[in-house]
Amino acid sequence: MQSYVTTNFPFSTLVVNVLACFSLGLIIGIAGSRQIFSENGVLFWTIGFCGGFSTFSTFSSESLVLCQNGHYLYASLYILASVLLCLAATLGGVALGGLAQQ
Numbered sequence: 001m002q003s004y005v006t007t008n009f010p011f012s013t014l015v016v017n018v019l020a021c022f023s024l025g026l027i028i029g030i031a032g033s034r035q036i037f038s039e040n041g042v043l044f045w046t047i048g049f050c051g052g053f054s055t056f057s058t059f060s061s062e063s064l065v066l067c068q069n070g071h072y073l074y075a076s077l078y079i080l081a082s083v084l085l086c087l088a089a090t091l092g093g094v095a096l097g098g099l100a101q102q
Contacts (some may be wrong), residue, residue: 009074010062013055014082018089020054025090029097 027045031037037045059082066075 007074008066008069008071010059010066010078013058013062014078014085017054017056017059017082018085020050021086022089022093023053024050025093025095026097027093028090029094029099031097032094033098 024046027037027042027050031042059078063075063079066072066078
């Protein structure tokens, strides 16, 4: 995805992290409203799948590189967008997962 973007802003990592957070929320929402996952299943899907899918280390590295290269506005926007969008995606996933099972 990043090969299609001609800016220093790391859109691809942001998108992957938002999708991972939405997936995490969806799994939590489904698991909380209906017992279709065992405790180990929930751990596998949340920590294993979503943890491997998200890229927090890449987010941290890209934020640092943006600052080191003097792109403070991009770094600030990236950090703020990542936190807010990921929280919103997780909340949306939880809500959707809970609704899907009612």
